[in-house]
Amino acid sequence: MSDLGIYLHLGFKHIISWGAWDHILFVLALTLRYQWTDWKKLLVLITAFTFGHSLTLALSTLNWIDFPSDIIEFLIPITILLTALANFGVKSFEFKSKYPLIYFLALFFGLIHGLGFSTYLKSLLGMEASILGPLFTFNLGLELGQLLIVGLILIISFIFVSLIKVKRIVYLQIGSGLTIAIALSMVLKSILPIIK
Secondary structure, three states, rough: OOOOHHHHHHHHHHHHOOOHHHHHHHHHHOOOOOHHHHHHHHHHHHHHHHHHHHHHHHHHOOOOOOOOOHHHHHHHHHHHHHHHHHHHHHHOOOOOOOOOHHHHHHHHHHHHHHHHHHHHHHHHHHOOOOOOHHHHHHHHHHHHHHHHHHHHHHHHHHHHHHHOOOOOOHHHHHHHHHHHHHHHHHHHHHHHHHHH
């Protein structure tokens, strides 16, 4: 496997591992409100998140911006919490606005998640002479893993909503409630290093 292939694999493996369950939980909170039939809206949403995290992943890996990792580790569960809370504002699945608030949340929160990804990538790069190739292929690996996660969430949503016949709004609220509970414990755990 070439060096770039290794970074592609590492990016993919990073996003689908239990070590990245905070990012998986965020993608869950983002996509719970969607079904297969909403694929165009979901595509815009995932593109917004991808653009946000790709931007800060690149800027941080190139050392153009720098944020303390303990602050980022605190902010990531906050993004999960706020996204899951926003799901309780969904009253209809008609999505009247062409660009609902969730798109902008995905873009903004993607910026924070990119900083989290960059911490891991920087530790991998070490003294690499050129980081653009590894940066690109690592990010591509992240995207492939993210698409796999979105697909799995859509399959689970289909099973509950279409086959088991759980009301879509009830499914969204239960999934979001569980996500909120996990995110709150993550927030409390991540705040301890900051206040010490």
